[in-house]
Amino acid sequence: MEFFATALNQIVSFFVSIVTLLLPLTSSGATALSPAPQPPALVQVGNQTQELKIMSFNVLVGGEGEKSPASRLEGVKQTILLEMPDSVGLQEANEFWRCTLGWELRDKYAVACNYGRQLGFSEGSPILYRKDKYVCIAQGWFWLSDRPDIYSMGWGASVTRLAGWALLMDKSTGFRYYHYNAHFDHISELARTNSAALLANRINARNQPTVLTGDFNANPSSQAYAYLIAGGLQDSRLLAAQADSGRSYHGYSGASTSTGDPIDFVMANQYLRSVSKYAIIHNRFNGIYPSDHFAIVSTLTMAQRA
Numbered sequence: 612m613e614f615f616a617t618a619l620n621q622i623v624s625f626f627v628s629i630v631t632l633l634l635p636l637t638s639s640g641a642t643a644l645s646p647a648p649q650p651p652a653l654v655q656v657g658n659q660t661q662e663l664k665i666m667s668f669n670v671l672v673g674g675e676g677e678k679s680p681a682s683r684l685e686g687v688k689q690t691i692l693l694e695m696p697d698s699v700g701l702q703e704a705n706e707f708w709r710c711t712l713g714w715e716l717r718d719k720y721a722v723a724c725n726y727g728r729q730l731g732f733s734e735g736s737p738i739l740y741r742k743d744k745y746v747c748i749a750q751g752w753f754w755l756s757d758r759p760d761i762y763s764m765g766w767g768a769s770v771t772r773l774a775g776w777a778l779l780m781d782k783s784t785g786f787r788y789y790h791y792n793a794h795f796d797h798i799s800e801l802a803r804t805n806s807a808a809l810l811a812n813r814i815n816a817r818n819q820p821t822v823l824t825g826d827f828n829a830n831p832s833s834q835a836y837a838y839l840i841a842g843g844l845q846d847s848r849l850l851a852a853q854a855d856s857g858r859s860y861h862g863y864s865g866a867s868t869s870t871g872d873p874i875d876f877v878m879a880n881q882y883l884r885s886v887s888k889y890a891i892i893h894n895r896f897n898g899i900y901p902s903d904h905f906a907i908v909s910t911l912t913m914a915q916r917a
Contacts, residue, residue: 641757641765644801648811648842651818651881657917660884661786662910665847666696667824667875669794669860669904670712672703672734677899678863680707686901688715690892691739694908695719698779699739700792700824702875702904709737719743723750724775724792730762736775736792736825745779748787752776753813755793755806766802774810774825788882788913789814789821795835797828803835811842820882820913826860826904830872844878847909851889859891862903868893877909884912 670687674680687708691699699720701708705727713722720739727733740747755772756765764771774793780786793810796802807827814821823844829835831846840846848854858871868891877889892906 642767642801645805645808647838648808648815650841650843651815653881654818655917656882656914659784659786659915660912661781661784661915662912663698663788663822664694664696664908664910665790665822665824665877666691666694666699666906666908667702667792667826667877668699668906669702669826669875669902670704670708671902671904672705672708677897683899683901684711684715686896686899687712689896690894690901690906691716692719693894694892694906695741696908697741697744698777698790698822700790701737701739702792702794702826703734704737705734706732709735713739721747723747723777724752726752726773726775728754728771728773734794736773736794738775738777738790738792740777740779740790744781744783746782748778748780750775750777755795755802755809757805759809766805767799768796768802769798770796772796772802772806774806786915787820789817789819791821791823793823793825793827795825795827795829800834803827803829803833804838807835807838808842811839811844814844814880815842819916821880822911822913823878824876826875828874830874832872839878843880845880845883847877847879847883847886847911848873848889850883851886851909853887854889855891857891858905859907860904861900863900868905873907875904875907877907879911879913882914882916884914886911
């Protein structure tokens with residue numbers, strides 16, 4: 612398995628290099644800070660509610676030996692299957708993760724937004740959803756830049772960044788919700804903050820029941836986090852009746868799991884009614900963590916728009 616994973620990554624890297632050379636990246640060089648997003652217009656919420664279990668999981672694109680994607684695949688798979696969330700936002704999910712993990716989970720989950728940030732290749736922000744329970748009505752993606760609808764990079768980001776979204780409908784109840792998922796830049800604070808503004812504004816333009824997952828590379832004291840909150844999104848961790856505490860990124864450093872701040876989040880908009888549990892998944896498989904991030908899971912109740 613590890614041999615084939617390495618070969619796949621090498622082949623894909625070659626094609627990404629060719630595509631990148633043939634199709635130059637669009638970048639406006641914009642350096643202005645976006646205005647803080649405004650909260651959405653208040654709407655009348657209906658009586659129909661539904662409990663959702665939502666996971667965010669940065670699965671780590673690389674690694675060698677016991678930390679290679681092929682070696683960690685079973686741990687990532689079991690982390691998801693043990694929790695059985697309604698939908699999962701993955702980050703750093705390149706072709707190996709989107710295809711191989713998708714295949715391994717094919718009996719339980721389908722993959723939406725199966726697209727990489729370099730014109731379909733490389734890392735993406737896919738969303739897994741329970742195929743027994745939901746149907747995906749619509750899906751899409753956009754780049755985290757000032758030109759989000761074309762292949763682009765903005766605001767001093769180190770690489771192109773992509774956000775994905777899916778509209779899911781419960782087959783039994785008809786309940787619908789949007790799941791947005793993103794991975795913010797790890798270098799540029801401006802890129803993180805403006806990405807937060809872009810996401811909040813796009814979510815608010817729809818103003819429908821929405822959850823947001825992501826590795827924001829930013830803690831709760833950051834401007835990017837403040838922009839998401841200003842835009843009407845709510846951090847499920849702070850609202851949970853039962854909540855774990857501590858970091859969501861450990862980097863295999865051996866740092867304490869019970870201290871530090873998260874950089875991965877599950878958020879929801881004004882249709883959020885309550886949060887019963889927020890959990891940081893610390894399980895090890897074959898003696899190691901399945902990623903350099905812990906998966907986080909929130910169990911929340913959302914209302915439908917009237």
